[in-house]
Amino acid sequence: MFGRVVEIYGNERMGVFCEDGKQRVGRIRGKIKKxxxxxxxxxxxxxxxxxxxxxxxxxxxCEITWR
Incomplete structure (x- = not known):
């Protein structure tokens, strides 16, 4: 599922507005963190x-798997 980052909270978390019309808190996966x-x-x-x-x-x- 695709989403757009709307806010950055810090500590690898950000607000994501997803294509299904819901807003979620996304966490960056450890694999792509750095x-x-x-x-x-x-x-x-x-x-x-x-x-x-x-x-x-x-x-x-949700978990952010790729940019």
Whole structure:
């Protein structure tokens, strides 16, 4: 799934607006943490956490797999 980085929170986390219309908190994978620099506005590939139970009024989580 594709997403666009809208905010950078720090500590390898950023706000991502995904193509399904949901905003999630994305975490940068350890494999690309030091190799690829991600900035606000970049298009990234994300994989949502399927094992997470959805809680109303809370952002979902995902893992940023590539820029």
């Amino acid at each position: 190799r690829v620099w991600i900035r606000k506005g970049d298009l990234v590939i994300v994989s949502p956490w399927d094992w997470e139970t959805p809680i109303p009024d809370k952002l979902g989580k």
